[in-house]
Every structure is written in structure tokens, then in C-alpha cells.
Amino acid sequence: MTRSIVAALLLATAASPVLAQAALPPIAVDPKVAALRDAALQDDYAWNITEGLTTEIGARLAGSPEEARARDWALAKLASMGFSNVHVETFRVHTGTRGTESAEILAPFPQKLVVNALGGSGHTGPEGVTGEVVAFDSVDALRLAPDSAVRGKIVFVDHRMPANQDGSGYGQFGAPRRQGPTIASQKGALAIVIRSIGTDHNRTPHTGIMTFADGAKPIPAGALSIPDAEQLNRILKRGKPVTLRLRLEGTYYTGTSGNVIAEVPGRDPSLPPVLVSGHLDSWDLGTGAIDDASGVAIATAAAKRIMDAGRPLRTIRVVWFGSEEPGLLGGEDYKTRHGKEPHYALIESDFGADKIYKVESRLGEARRDEARMIGAALAPLGIVTGDFDKADGSDIDPMLQDGAFGVALKQDGTRYFDLHHTSNDTLDKIDPEQLRQNVAAWTATLAVLSGRIEPEPKRHKRR
Amino acid sequence: MTRSIVAALLLATAASPVLAQAALPPIAVDPKVAALRDAALQDDYAWNITEGLTTEIGARLAGSPEEARARDWALAKLASMGFSNVHVETFRVHTGTRGTESAEILAPFPQKLVVNALGGSGHTGPEGVTGEVVAFDSVDALRLAPDSAVRGKIVFVDHRMPANQDGSGYGQFGAPRRQGPTIASQKGALAIVIRSIGTDHNRTPHTGIMTFADGAKPIPAGALSIPDAEQLNRILKRGKPVTLRLRLEGTYYTGTSGNVIAEVPGRDPSLPPVLVSGHLDSWDLGTGAIDDASGVAIATAAAKRIMDAGRPLRTIRVVWFGSEEPGLLGGEDYKTRHGKEPHYALIESDFGADKIYKVESRLGEARRDEARMIGAALAPLGIVTGDFDKADGSDIDPMLQDGAFGVALKQDGTRYFDLHHTSNDTLDKIDPEQLRQNVAAWTATLAVLSGRIEPEPKRHKRR
Numbered sequence: 023m024t025r026s027i028v029a030a031l032l033l034a035t036a037a038s039p040v041l042a043q044a045a046l047p048p049i050a051v052d053p054k055v056a057a058l059r060d061a062a063l064q065d066d067y068a069w070n071i072t073e074g075l076t077t078e079i080g081a082r083l084a085g086s087p088e089e090a091r092a093r094d095w096a097l098a099k100l101a102s103m104g105f106s107n108v109h110v111e112t113f114r115v116h117t118g119t120r121g122t123e124s125a126e127i128l129a130p131f132p133q134k135l136v137v138n139a140l141g142g143s144g145h146t147g148p149e150g151v152t153g154e155v156v157a158f159d160s161v162d163a164l165r166l167a168p169d170s171a172v173r174g175k176i177v178f179v180d181h182r183m184p185a186n187q188d189g190s191g192y193g194q195f196g197a198p199r200r201q202g203p204t205i206a207s208q209k210g211a212l213a214i215v216i217r218s219i220g221t222d223h224n225r226t227p228h229t230g231i232m233t234f235a236d237g238a239k240p241i242p243a244g245a246l247s248i249p250d251a252e253q254l255n256r257i258l259k260r261g262k263p264v265t266l267r268l269r270l271e272g273t274y275y276t277g278t279s280g281n282v283i284a285e286v287p288g289r290d291p292s293l294p295p296v297l298v299s300g301h302l303d304s305w306d307l308g309t310g311a312i313d314d315a316s317g318v319a320i321a322t323a324a325a326k327r328i329m330d331a332g333r334p335l336r337t338i339r340v341v342w343f344g345s346e347e348p349g350l351l352g353g354e355d356y357k358t359r360h361g362k363e364p365h366y367a368l369i370e371s372d373f374g375a376d377k378i379y380k381v382e383s384r385l386g387e388a389r390r391d392e393a394r395m396i397g398a399a400l401a402p403l404g405i406v407t408g409d410f411d412k413a414d415g416s417d418i419d420p421m422l423q424d425g426a427f428g429v430a431l432k433q434d435g436t437r438y439f440d441l442h443h444t445s446n447d448t449l450d451k452i453d454p455e456q457l458r459q460n461v462a463a464w465t466a467t468l469a470v471l472s473g474r475i476e477p478e479p480k481r482h483k484r485r
Numbered sequence: 486m487t488r489s490i491v492a493a494l495l496l497a498t499a500a501s502p503v504l505a506q507a508a509l510p511p512i513a514v515d516p517k518v519a520a521l522r523d524a525a526l527q528d529d530y531a532w533n534i535t536e537g538l539t540t541e542i543g544a545r546l547a548g549s550p551e552e553a554r555a556r557d558w559a560l561a562k563l564a565s566m567g568f569s570n571v572h573v574e575t576f577r578v579h580t581g582t583r584g585t586e587s588a589e590i591l592a593p594f595p596q597k598l599v600v601n602a603l604g605g606s607g608h609t610g611p612e613g614v615t616g617e618v619v620a621f622d623s624v625d626a627l628r629l630a631p632d633s634a635v636r637g638k639i640v641f642v643d644h645r646m647p648a649n650q651d652g653s654g655y656g657q658f659g660a661p662r663r664q665g666p667t668i669a670s671q672k673g674a675l676a677i678v679i680r681s682i683g684t685d686h687n688r689t690p691h692t693g694i695m696t697f698a699d700g701a702k703p704i705p706a707g708a709l710s711i712p713d714a715e716q717l718n719r720i721l722k723r724g725k726p727v728t729l730r731l732r733l734e735g736t737y738y739t740g741t742s743g744n745v746i747a748e749v750p751g752r753d754p755s756l757p758p759v760l761v762s763g764h765l766d767s768w769d770l771g772t773g774a775i776d777d778a779s780g781v782a783i784a785t786a787a788a789k790r791i792m793d794a795g796r797p798l799r800t801i802r803v804v805w806f807g808s809e810e811p812g813l814l815g816g817e818d819y820k821t822r823h824g825k826e827p828h829y830a831l832i833e834s835d836f837g838a839d840k841i842y843k844v845e846s847r848l849g850e851a852r853r854d855e856a857r858m859i860g861a862a863l864a865p866l867g868i869v870t871g872d873f874d875k876a877d878g879s880d881i882d883p884m885l886q887d888g889a890f891g892v893a894l895k896q897d898g899t900r901y902f903d904l905h906h907t908s909n910d911t912l913d914k915i916d917p918e919q920l921r922q923n924v925a926a927w928t929a930t931l932a933v934l935s936g937r938i939e940p941e942p943k944r945h946k947r948r
Contacts, residue, residue: 078594078723131543223913309716445688450711
């Protein structure tokens with residue numbers, strides 16, 4: 023044990039960006055950046071946006087009338103806060119309405135289970151589909167099963183997703199949702215239910231998007247809450263055939279979505295803007311508090327705090343993306359329209375509202391000191407500096423994939439997947455103090471990226 | 486501060502039964518009782534009953550076909566465990582079936598809220614009822630309101646129920662559920678919704694029984710989940726009239742319920758039995774794990790452990806009461822049939838499966854040493870000895886009210902009202918280690934109460 027710790031420390035000395043920095047000249051944090059950061063620990067802008075959007079709109083499914091109302095709400099809010107160039111860029115999306123949803127074990131132990139359809143699921147009529155359950159503990163186990171074991175049955179895919187601070191696990195353990203329905207369909211299954219992709223023990227299923235691969239016939243695809251998936255497992259373990267009736271009604275239609283955009287104009291409009299963002303749409307089950315009212319709120323509060331302090335060198339562009347949940351459609355639309363324009367940096371908040379614990383960035387070798395400055399400015403908030411060659415985000419991912427510069431202010435995700443895509447994603451899950459820590463980190467980061475802030479030029483009064 | 490602590494200690498010395506015991510002769514715990522207690526810390530009987538009942542039956546509403554299946558399950562289980570005189574005593578009850586339930590704010594901020602009907606609620610048709618919401622922060626505030634403020638509206642009653650270890654608060658803060666519907670009806674309200682009587686923040690409403698007073702017309706009565714009640718409060722605070730559409734469909738009918746009874750025969754059948762109990766029925770939303778599969782499991786496991794050790798002096802009667810939830814109907818039926826027969830002591834487990842932290846009893850002055858012996862036997866499990874003139878329980882309450890002897894093994898209720906009467910009352914909420922501590926405490930208590938255990942008389946083999 024001791025030997026491996028020593029070995030790890032030796033490795034860390036060589037590889038860790040933090041320890042490697044010891045060899046570099048020290049960084050002094052600009053006192054103006056520090057002052058903006060510390061003042062943001064009293065922020066109310068982010069809470070007001072989060073509370074307002076979740077209370078006055080509530081759920082706002084991509085492409086729905088509720089998302090359209092949320093865009094109107096956003097336009098009014100951003101204009102009233104004093105942002106410039108407030109506007110919407112619309113696009114069309116495939117969306118739907120949830121209908122009656124139920125799952126009922128008919129034999130051997132009749133009882134109801136709690137289920138919700140996944141986004142993109144096939145639908146049943148009111149009569150539902152009834153079949154024997156065939157269970158797999160992973161998508162790979164389903165993939166390896168002969169078609170004959172699956173054909174005409176209702177597939178159940180289980181897994182054991184762990185809760186981690188960095189949210190890792192969602193990638194790997196999300197496979198039952200993303201790939202399970204297509205594989206089940208290709209093998210001739212009647213329908214599929216998965217253990218919710220989540221880490222809680224509430225009777226609140228986790229929905230989320232899935233897409234059938236080309237040629238795969240859409241079949242009903244639902245998520246059982248985790249207690250219900252465990253119950254189904256216990257029943258299956260009794261060794262008797264289990265018959266399930268699944269009813270996932272609903273309808274699909276084409277609707278309008280859009281990105282809401284606002285700016286803090288920079289002193290030099292010829293310079294590339296800094297883009298700060300979150301997404302406006304949510305799933306339909308909760309009110310989208312952590313996913314992602316708090317994200318647009320954090321980004322907007324930070325931009326507003328810079329605006330309140332004067333005029334930054336570079337323009338700050340605030341984007342509340344639409345239709346993130348069905349597959350980054352707002353991000354794709356933005357990239358189509360603006361992907362060729364240079365951006366100084368892209369940042370997104372889309373992982374709840376718990377404290378930021380790490381900052382990573384990819385600003386290029388030439389801007390290493392700027393990246394280090396951000397790390398130094400955030401350290402007093404308890405934020406560790408991570409890699410200098412990484413950036414991520416959801417809606418900004420299409421542009422990051424193309425090599426755009428970005429910063430990632432990484433939030434603690436330990437309890438994120440307790441709530442993600444469930445009816446439990448509501449305002450009461452937001453901790454106002456941690457939300458403020460987010461705003462402070464974002465404000466400091468934005469103060470560095472947007473360049474020196476100068477007082478607003480005095481306006482001549484009209485006579 | 487210090488002075489009041491000293492004063493409290495002085496008072497405690499005089500008044501506390503534990504400290505007062507210092508003046509009484511010491512109690513030596515019977516080594517057989519201690520051995521049975523310690524062995525029970527490895528118990529599996531209680532888990533097996535809890536897991537089996539919640540898995541193979543699930544929800545079992547009083548008077549429903551599911552409760553009938555649960556009685557059959559109980560008869561088979563108790564017989565297979567070796568209990569004697571296993572039988573059911575049936576009675577008729579008013580019961581019902583839940584239908585479509587929804588609550589929707591139509592104005593000023595259209596959105597859905599999560600609601601469930603209370604037991605005994607009036608029903609709406611599929612069209613629901615629509616009205617303006619009038620809010621009160623307590624039942625007393627509703628009571629004081631002029632009828633004109635309520636007539637033709639949908640009443641919303643809020644409250645702030647705290648989570649306490651002893652579960653206090655359910656009495657006081659349960660008033661919106663118990664009295665609210667009658668008062669609202671008498672004042673001419675269209676319907677009533679209450680903030681769920683609970684202490685969690687999940688989108689899982691807490692149902693529970695209510696009864697309209699004589700002459701009060703039944704009106705629809707629902708419980709909003711706590712996040713939804715908070716959301717409605719935020720919306721009301723905007724100061725605009727709030728219009729709600731409430732749909733609580735359902736049907737009532739008369740069904741059969743019953744108490745399941747089994748015994749460990751005592752060596753002297755002329756002595757009054759010790760009655761140990763829990764209740765078999767549950768609400769329909771969850772699987773009734775903490776309310777009250779674990780209760781019947783704890784009582785039964787303790788009785789079984791005594792049976793395994795030999796024959797006690799007194800008969801142990803195990804009762805799995807039916808129809809506790811609609812108002813102690815099983816307890817009333819038992820009292821009608823057996824209330825005149827003497828019982829040595831009554832005990833019930835009906836407050837979840839978290840650890841027992843205190844024992845109280847009311848066994849009469851003449852049996853004070855027996856009560857002290859129970860306290861001494863339980864102390865090593867971290868259980869405090871409380872009052873010697875108190876006993877309580879749900880189904881046994883009608884007989885305790887008449888002066889019957891009883892013991893109360895009080896469970897930690899800190900998180901009980903997070904789950905109580907919700908869909909979240911499922912097996913995963915049971916902590917197997919705390920469940921075992923319950924069984925150990927019950928086994929020790931029962932070993933004292935049932936009297937000296939002797940080996941089973943050898944049976945002559947038939948030739």
C-alpha cells in the first residue's frame with residue numbers, strides 16, 4: 023500500500039498539471055477578478071432565474087408549446103436584465119406527448135410496476151402488449167442471446183450504475199437505454215423495459231432519449247423505476263415464467279424549437295465572443311430544475327455580473343439552447359449557423375447545481391497562462407485545476423469536436439443521477455449556497471476570458 | 486444554559502424511571518433471555534417474511550382481492566413455519582379502486598402537479614372539477630375563514646410537518662388530512678388538496694384515510710406531493726388567481742378483510758396469552774414494506790425464535806391484522822370477538838423497520854420487576870427504558886384504551902414519514918441490520934413475557 027502511494031506521488035509529480043506548475047512562474051490573480059468572484063458568492067440572479075423558470079413555466083419538452091412559452095419567458099427575462107441583441111433562432115424538431123403509461127405483472131405474482139416511456143419509444147394502443155419477460159444483466163448479454171430467446175418476448179435489461187462525482191458511469195451504464203431498444207427490436211422482441219439509468223431508490227423512472235437504428239422497427243421502450251426493476255428481479259428469481267402487460271400510449275408530432283441568444287457587447291466587436299450557455303428545454307416529467315434551469319441561470323448570472331461591472335473587452339454571448347434532450351439539436355443548429363465564426367471560448371453548465379470541484383480547459387498552448395490564471399482564480403472556491411487539453415459540454419460538444427476552444431467547470435455529480443430525467447427534478451433539489459459557488463466560479467472565469475472590464479462610457483443625456 | 490442543564494439533571498434524578506431505578510434492587514438478566522436476544526441478531530425469518538410478502542403479493546389494500554391473496558400467503562407461511570391454530574377471522578369492509586388521478590394548473594402558469602386521492606375521497610368524473618384555489622396554512626386558518634371565501638373554490642391546506650424520532654407531528658400535522666376535507670365540504674368547497682402529510686421531497690404523494698363527518702357531502706380530496714405543494718405555494722405568491730383542474734376518479738365497493746391468527750401453544754393453556762402483532766394490509770401505492778410487512782415479520786420472527794427454543798409457559802398469539810389503514814377495523818373486530826378474554830400483554834410493530842430506541846410498558850404495579858427485566862434485557866441493544874405507565878400500538882389500541890396490559894418497543898421514526906403511505910414504501914427502504922435489531926429486542930421481550938421456556942416434550946414414535 024505504502025509503496026504504491028509513493029509510486030503514485032512520483033508519477034503525479036511528473037504528470038499532474040498542478041504539481042508540474044510548481045516549475046512555472048507564479049500566477050497573481052487580478053484583484054478585480056477576485057473581487058467579482060467574491061461578490062458573486064452573494065448572487066441572487068441565478069436563483070431568481072431558476073425559481074422563475076421552474077415556477078412560471080415548469081416542464082418544457084423540446085418542441086412543445088411549453089418550450090415555446092419558455093422562449094418567450096427567456097426573451098422577456100434577458101431583455102429586462104439589460105442584455106443586448108436578445109433574439110431567438112428557431113428550428114423544427116420531432117416531439118411528442120406522453121399518454122397513459124402502465125406496467126403490470128399478470129403472473130406469477132400480479133402487481134403494478136411504475137414505468138415511463140423513453141423518448142423515441144414505440145407506442146402501444148390502449149390494450150398494451152403482453153408477453154413473457156426475458157431478462158439480461160447487460161446490453162452485451164442481450165446482444166449475445168440467440169434471436170430465438172428474445173423473439174415475441176418483452177426484454178428486461180438490468181445493470182448496476184454507480185454514483186460517481188464525475189458522472190462517469192452514465193456513458194457505460196446508459197447503454198441499455200441507448201442501444202437496448204434497437205437490439206431488442208432487431209431480435210424480434212415485443213417490447214423492452216430497462217432498469218432506469220439512475221442511482222436513486224425512488225419510484226420515479228428516469229426517461230431519456232433513444233433512437234432506433236435504421237431498419238429497426240420501433241417497439242415500445244420503457245424505463246422501470248429502480249425499486250420496480252429490483253422487484254422484477256426478485257420475482258424472476260423465483261424461477262417461474264413472468265408475464266408482463268405494458269402500456270405506453272403517446273403521440274408524436276413535429277414542433278418548433280429554438281435557441282435564445284443574448285449578448286453583453288464587448289468594447290471591441292471585431293474580437294471573437296466568449297459563449298456561455300445551458301439549455302432551456304427539459305424532459306416532461308419534472309420541472310427541469312437541475313436539468314437545466316440552473317445551467318442557464320448560472321451562465322446568465324455570471325454574464326450579468328460582468329455587465330454590471332462595466333464593459334468587457336470581448337462580447338459575451340449567452341445561449342439558452344433549445345432541444346438538448348432529444349440529441350443536441352440546438353447545438354447542431356447553432357453550429358450550422360455559426361460554426362464557421364471564431365469563438366474565444368465555449369462554456370456550458372449542464373450537470374446540475376451542486377458545487378464545482380474541478381476546472382479543465384482547452385485554450386491552446388499559446389493561452390496556457392490564461393488557463394492557469396483561471397485555475398488560480400478558482401482555487402479559493404475549493405476548485406482543483408485539472409487538465410489543460412480537455413473541454414466538454416453538451417450543446418457545445420459539436421463545436422468542441424471540431425476543435426473549438428473551451429473551458430469545463432465541472433460540477434459534483436454524486437447525486438445528479440438520483441434526479442436526472444425524473445419527476446423529482448424540481449426546485450427543492452437546488453442548494454442555494456452551492457448554486458452561488460457556481461456563479462462565483464463562472465464569474466471569475468468569465469472575467470478572465472472576456473478581458474479587462476472598463477466603466478460604461480457615459481451617455482449624453484438628451485435634452 | 487448551564488444552570489438549566491443542572492436543573493434538568495436534578496429533576497431527572499427525581500423523575501426518570503431509569504435513574505430512579507438506582508434505588509431499587511439490581512436486576513440480573515436471565516442468561517437464556519440474553520442468549521436468545523443475541524442469537525436473534527443473526528435472524529433471517531423477518532427478512533424472509535418481509536421480502537416474500539412484498540415480492541409475491543406487493544400492495545394489499547384493505548378489503549381488496551390483493552389483501553385476500555395476502556391472507557392466503559400468510560396462512561401458508563405461518564403453517565410452514567410450524568405455528569399452531571393457524572386461521573383467519575373475516576369481516577366486511579368498505580374499500581375501493583383508484584382511477585385516473587391528475588391535477589393541472591390552467592392559469593396563470595399552466596402545468597401539471599402530482600396528486601393522489603386520499604382514502605375516503607369523493608370522486609370526480611373524467612371531466613374533473615375546475616376552480617380557483619384558495620390557500621390556508623393550517624386547518625385552523627381554514628376553520629376561521631368565512632364560508633364565502635371558500636364556497637365554490639378548491640381549498641389548498643399547507644403545513645410544516647417536522648421529522649422527529651418519535652413520530653410526533655403526525656398527530657398534530659395530520660389534521661389537514663383528517664379534518665380538512667370535512668371542514669372544506671361544510672364551507673361549500675368544490676374540492677380540497679392538501680400538502681402531503683410527510684417529511685420528504687419526492688414527487689410521491691402520501692395517501693391516508695379520511696372520513697367525512699356526518700352530514701358533510703363527500704368532495705374530492707387529494708394529496709399533492711411536497712414538491713408540488715411548494716410549487717403551488719410559489720405560484721400563489723405571484724398574487725394572480727390560480728385555476729386548478731382536479732381529476733380523482735375511482736370507485737368504492739364492499740369487500741372482505743380479515744385477521745390472520747397463529748399460535749405458539751404455551752405449557753399452561755389456562756394462562757392468558759401474549760399477543761404479538763402487526764398489520765397485513767397496506768395502502769395501494771407502494772408494496773407496504775415499512776407499513777407494515779416488516780411489522781408482521783418482526784413479531785412473527787420473534788415468536789418463531791421462541792418456538793424454536795422450546796415451549797414457553799404462556800401461549801404466544803401472533804396476529805396479522807387486516808384493514809388497519811381504513812381505521813383499525815381489524816383491531817376493532819378482534820376486540821369484539823376477544824376483548825373480554827384476558828391477555829397477558831399486547832405488543833405491535835407498526836412504525837417501520839428502523840432500530841428500536843426505547844421501550845415503554847404498562848404491565849401494572851405488581852409486574853414492575855418484569856418490566857424492569859425487559860428494560861435490562863434490551864439495554865445492550867442500545868435501547869433506553871422509558872415510562873412504566875405507557876403502552877401504545879395501532880390495532881391493539883382499542884384494547885389498550887380499555888386498560889389492557891401492553892409493551893411498546895419504539896422504533897426510530899426519523900425517516901418514517903418520508904415513505905409512509907407513498908409509492909416509495911418498498912423493500913429497498915428496509916435496512917436488514919436494523920430489522921435484526923428489532924427482532925432481537927422483540928425476542929428478548931417475548932422471552933421474558935411468555936415465561937420459562939422448556940424443551941418440547943418428546944413424542945412417542947408410533948409403531
